[in-house]
Amino acid sequence: MKFGKWYVPMVIGIIAGMVAGNIVIQPDGPAPTMSSSQIASAQNKAFVPPGQHDEYYMFSSGGHSGQMFVIGVPSLRRIRTIPVFSPDSATGYGYDERTKELMGGFSWGDAHHPSLSETNGDYDGRFVFINDNANNRAAMINLKTFHTEQIIGPIPNIMGPHSAVFVTPNTEYFMMGTRFSVPMDGSYKDLEQYKESYNGALQAISVDQETGHMTPAWQLKLPPWNFDLSDAGKGPSDGWAFLTTYNTEEATHLLEVNASKNETDYVLAINWKAAEQAVKDGKFEEVNGQKVVDPEKVPGIVYAVPAAKSPHGVDVSPDGKYFVANGKLSPIVTAYDFEKFKQAIESKDFSDEVRGIPVVNYDSVKAAEVEVGLGPLHTQFGTDGYAYTTNFVESTVAKWKIGEWKVLDKVTVHYSPGHGSAAEGDTVSPDGKYFVALNKLAKDRHLPVGPSHPENMQLVDIEGDKMEIINEAPIDPEPHYAQIIKADKINPVKIYEKDENNPDAIWSEKDARIERNGNKVTVYGIAVRSRFYPDEIKVNEGDEVTIHLTNIDLDQDITHGFGINLYDVNFEVQPGQTNTIKFKADKPGVFPFYCTNFCSALHQEMQGYMLVKPKE
Numbered sequence: 001m002k003f004g005k006w007y008v009p010m011v012i013g014i015i016a017g018m019v020a021g022n023i024v025i026q027p028d029g030p031a032p033t034m035s036s037s038q039i040a041s042a043q044n045k046a047f048v049p050p051g052q053h054d055e056y057y058m059f060s061s062g063g064h065s066g067q068m069f070v071i072g073v074p075s076l077r078r079i080r081t082i083p084v085f086s087p088d089s090a091t092g093y094g095y096d097e098r099t100k101e102l103m104g105g106f107s108w109g110d111a112h113h114p115s116l117s118e119t120n121g122d123y124d125g126r127f128v129f130i131n132d133n134a135n136n137r138a139a140m141i142n143l144k145t146f147h148t149e150q151i152i153g154p155i156p157n158i159m160g161p162h163s164a165v166f167v168t169p170n171t172e173y174f175m176m177g178t179r180f181s182v183p184m185d186g187s188y189k190d191l192e193q194y195k196e197s198y199n200g201a202l203q204a205i206s207v208d209q210e211t212g213h214m215t216p217a218w219q220l221k222l223p224p225w226n227f228d229l230s231d232a233g234k235g236p237s238d239g240w241a242f243l244t245t246y247n248t249e250e251a252t253h254l255l256e257v258n259a260s261k262n263e264t265d266y267v268l269a270i271n272w273k274a275a276e277q278a279v280k281d282g283k284f285e286e287v288n289g290q291k292v293v294d295p296e297k298v299p300g301i302v303y304a305v306p307a308a309k310s311p312h313g314v315d316v317s318p319d320g321k322y323f324v325a326n327g328k329l330s331p332i333v334t335a336y337d338f339e340k341f342k343q344a345i346e347s348k349d350f351s352d353e354v355r356g357i358p359v360v361n362y363d364s365v366k367a368a369e370v371e372v373g374l375g376p377l378h379t380q381f382g383t384d385g386y387a388y389t390t391n392f393v394e395s396t397v398a399k400w401k402i403g404e405w406k407v408l409d410k411v412t413v414h415y416s417p418g419h420g421s422a423a424e425g426d427t428v429s430p431d432g433k434y435f436v437a438l439n440k441l442a443k444d445r446h447l448p449v450g451p452s453h454p455e456n457m458q459l460v461d462i463e464g465d466k467m468e469i470i471n472e473a474p475i476d477p478e479p480h481y482a483q484i485i486k487a488d489k490i491n492p493v494k495i496y497e498k499d500e501n502n503p504d505a506i507w508s509e510k511d512a513r514i515e516r517n518g519n520k521v522t523v524y525g526i527a528v529r530s531r532f533y534p535d536e537i538k539v540n541e542g543d544e545v546t547i548h549l550t551n552i553d554l555d556q557d558i559t560h561g562f563g564i565n566l567y568d569v570n571f572e573v574q575p576g577q578t579n580t581i582k583f584k585a586d587k588p589g590v591f592p593f594y595c596t597n598f599c600s601a602l603h604q605e606m607q608g609y610m611l612v613k614p615k616e
């Protein structure tokens, strides 16, 4: 393969840029970046008047907050935070029994890439999935309720599933590639044994089409490299997944230098239908209860395609004909022609083999190298083959076009964009119109709030020839990726259906009661504007208390909370919902409980007493 030598000095500059950033903070706030006519036009396009709804939902990862943010586009208003991997005292997430169990003993997660469910390659508005890079988990949020319904993991044999989650076009699976390599069986091995005893992995998760429930399906054993991002093929490339690699140097220390030595790393192209078949044919090994396929022993599943220098994102074009690797340490985006890739593997047009994986001849499959700018990380698509790449180092978004393979426009963003998200921009039919740059640094863009600043989202109008920034908003750490879906594709329920079969629920105050069985006390309670039944709960010190609470206000947005003073207990019941909390009455005394969620003019009266009788 021939990557020109011209970019080598640039790479050194890029590495320096990655470290230092290229931003000078203005002591008195930012220099004006818009003229008054630009401001007027931006106001027209991005303003959503009070009482009107946004045209799109954006589902954004909350990064190491562990949560998911729901944001309106174009207003960029944050509408909701959905608790996923971290507790949320406001909603009682992580406190009530259901969500405590979901969290599985962890108190945080590192959410990176949301993925909306798809039908025929288009978002269908049923579910959204997200990975936890820290604890090898994935979560499913049901978009009927906007509640996290399932979390799976920690999944054995994988470590740091960063290149996740990206659903296949009919949500059959999503794939999770690992950022870290470890001894796959979970054993202890010294780092000196890295090359022989450590491995990366790809985890396929299958999805139940009715419920959205996730099941670990199979795993691929991969070389001890770092796998960064992935994307699923579509159309002609359906059945394939693409995965970027870095640290093919297999370094274990000072990766900043030692993982940047090779001129090329790879995109791995994975024939997941072949992997599925291998599992059906029994060509796997069972490791910690997981089905592990070793591509060295089962050829035809994994191929490597050279890519310039530690590529970051990999993105499949809407028509599925190209996959593009974003250079990160090289100022190019490389587009590969999927048809040529298939021909190359059929005719065994390989230039090399690495760890038993055939390396496809770069020049045979490359469609183009697009010089997009410094530090390209991710690409999203618009209509008619337009593509938008975020350049981290130079703080720009570059617009280019499939087929023309050259930059047509650039807009400066503030500052250092990671991912970008275009309206339905990774589906088979992107909408164009909006692109949100998810900038890692805000620096001087908002009122200063101490040494650390929020992240910064900027809305770019991509309808015309020239891109234009028309809105921006600060956001808590940390949107990695986000997906933007047309609002009318999502139809949330207004209340929880009354579930007469739930043994924990009661629907009339006449059924409210406290049952005792030895030292176990069970409360069947009701929350209704503006009282609790019962409003006196008398227990003995040391009792195990279970409270089932049903909100019988079948009325949209009338949520009640239930907090007990000094008992570290708070949870909520949404309209029609039954929730359960368990705790030990280990402190004797008198403890008021009260509704924590403002629900009516008599909300302040919505209270009661828990009396904990001391041990004799």
Ligand code: RUQ
Binding pocket: 112, 113, 162, 229, 312, 313, 377, 378, 417, 418, 419, 480, 481
């Ligand atoms: S990564 S800034 Cu966690 Cu998605 Cu590219």
Ligand code: CUA
Binding pocket: 529, 530, 559, 560, 561, 595, 596, 597, 598, 599, 600, 603, 604, 606
């Ligand atoms: Cu119920 Cu406030």
